[in-house]
Amino acid sequence: MNQDFTYSIKSIVFDENYIPSDNTRITTNFANLARGKFRQQNLRNALNMINNRFNAIANWDNPKLDRYSIELEIIHVDVDVEGKGETFPTIEILKTHIIDHKTKQRIEGLVGNNFSSYVRDYDFSVRLFEHNKNTSEFSVPEDFGDLHGKMFQAFIHSEAYQQHFHKPPVICLSVSDNKTYHRTENKHPVLGVEYHPNESSLTEQYFKKMGLQVRYFMPPNSVAPLAFYFFGDLLADYTNLELISTISTMETFQKIYRPEIYNANTVAGECYQPSLKHEDHSLTRIVYDREERNRLAIEQGKFAEEKFIKPYQTVLEQWAANYA
Numbered sequence: 327m328n329q330d331f332t333y334s335i336k337s338i339v340f341d342e343n344y345i346p347s348d349n350t351r352i353t354t355n356f357a358n359l360a361r362g363k364f365r366q367q368n369l370r371n372a373l374n375m376i377n378n379r380f381n382a383i384a385n386w387d388n389p390k391l392d393r394y395s396i397e398l399e400i401i402h403v404d405v406d407v408e409g410k411g412e413t414f415p416t417i418e419i420l421k422t423h424i425i426d427h428k429t430k431q432r433i434e435g436l437v438g439n440n441f442s443s444y445v446r447d448y449d450f451s452v453r454l455f456e457h458n459k460n461t462s463e464f465s466v467p468e469d470f471g472d473l474h475g476k477m478f479q480a481f482i483h484s485e486a487y488q489q490h491f492h493k494p495p496v497i498c499l500s501v502s503d504n505k506t507y508h509r510t511e512n513k514h515p516v517l518g519v520e521y522h523p524n525e526s527s528l529t530e531q532y533f534k535k536m537g538l539q540v541r542y543f544m545p546p547n548s549v550a551p552l553a554f555y556f557f558g559d560l561l562a563d564y565t566n567l568e569l570i571s572t573i574s575t576m577e578t579f580q581k582i583y584r585p586e587i588y589n590a591n592t593v594a595g596e597c598y599q600p601s602l603k604h605e606d607h608s609l610t611r612i613v614y615d616r617e618e619r620n621r622l623a624i625e626q627g628k629f630a631e632e633k634f635i636k637p638y639q640t641v642l643e644q645w646a647a648n649y650a
Contacts (some may be wrong), residue, residue, distance in 0.1 A: 329476070332406040332643070333486045334413065340367040340420070368612045372578055373398075375610070377585065380574035383546060384567060395421040396571055397627060401437065401490075403481060407638050407645075414634045416477065418442040419495060419639035422571035428564070435571035438495030438555075440579065444630040445474045449532070451627030461543065473642055475535030476649045482537070482557075494557040496564065497538065498576035500584050501551055502527040503599050507542060509596045516566045516573070517543035521551040545573045549593045550600060552576065582612050599601065616629075637645075 338344070343366070355587035373396070381391040388394070399421040419442070422435030449471060457467050480588065481487055501507060507521040514520070521542040523530075530540055533555050541560055544551040552573070554560055580588040586604040635642070 330347065330480050330484065332409060333416075333481050333484045334406070334476075335486050335490050336402045336404070336406045336419070336601070338400045338402070339360045340369075340400050342366050342398075344369060344371065371610070371612050372582065373578070375578040376574050379578060380570055383570045391430050393426065393622070394567075395425045395427065395436070396574065397425060397432075398575065399423065403427065403486075407581070408643055410538035415444060417444075418606065420575065421491075422568075422575060424567050424571055426516050433567060434492070436493070436496050436568045437491045438497045439572050439575050440557075441497045441499070443474065443478075444626060444634065445477065446532070447623050448630040448635055449474060449627075451624045452631050465552070468533075471532040471535040473646050475532075475537065478536040480649065493568075496560065496569075497533070497555040497573055498572050499529065499553045499555065500580055500587060501542065501553055503587070503600045503602050504528060505600075507551055507594070507600075509544075509594075509598070514543060514561060516545065516563070516569045517554070518545040519543065519551075521594075544594060548577060548588075549590045550587045551594060582610050585609055586628075589618065632647070 352460060376398075376472065377395045378391075380394050380396055384394055385391060401419045401421050402415065403419075405416045406413050418440070419437060420439040421437045424433040424435050425431075426433060453467065454470070458464055502523070505527055506524040508524070510520045510522055512520040521544060523542065533540065536555075537557060538555040539557075540553055540555050542551040542553055554572075556563075560565045577588060583609045584602065586602045587600045587607075589610065590604055590607045592606060
């Protein structure tokens with residue numbers, strides 16, 4: 327039972343013609359944009375926002391702010407638990423590529439960025455809910471996130487990952503709306519000003535079990551810090567262009583999905599408390615239904631329970647107990 331699961335990787339270009347596959351979690355950022363009457367306009371506007379933001383940060387030797395554009399690739403990961411060829415969709419992440427129109431180069435960016443996971447949906451929308459049902463005080467199971475964390479680390483160390491990607495992933499998420507963040511004196515030329523939270527969040531603890539540490543930075547001309555989850559040394563292991571590709575991509579998604587925080591009309595101060603009830607913000611021209619997304623997350627968690635957690639429960643428990 328010490329044998330690793332088998333991971334397989336597929337990819338699809340994310341552009342204005344993108345159509346989500348049947349295995350894609352429909353609450354995923356990029357899948358959300360590709361639905362409904364305005365799908366192509368949504369996608370085109372989002373990609374334009376990403377390109378404009380990239381050039382605004384990478385403004386050296388770029389007088390017209392049009393030197394670069396970003397190409398996005400959706401990385402879909404399946405897992406075969408028993409080695410019988412039967413797979414289950416585990417995660418989806420994004421890979422960035424940077425097009426330098428001046429030098430005619432296509433530069434590899436970062437993998438990670440967005441993070442989508444059926445098992446995480448199960449943990450947060452099903453298991454955590456059941457654990458706290460009919461209780462007066464919120465608590466978290468002691469082994470919460472253990473299986474997901476070990477599966478993610480097994481994927482990162484898998485032959486499939488090593489063959490496709492040259493660097494560890496960087497995942498970029500929103501700050502928590504129930505924590506307070508304090509500005510520090512540390513400032514990076516691309517990542518911007520660093521913030522520290524007043525306490526660890528459940529998301530931090532969950533991602534720590536995935537082997538990831540976190541730092542919070544507010545990039546130049548942003549209005550709120552972003553959470554960067556990474557292995558190794560975030561500031562030393564990646565180039566400026568790689569980091570900008572992640573910032574421009576994920577800040578764009580956050581402006582669409584959490585405009586109260588990332589498209590606010592006021593900039594985060596020295597002591598910052600994010601709020602999804604903040605009314606002084608601007609909306610993008612991109613259609614998005616946040617309530618539907620929350621509802622679908624529950625449905626996807628139940629799907630993972632029915633199709634993955636319960637059928638493979640014994641195998642998963644034995645594997646997790648022996649995984650080092």
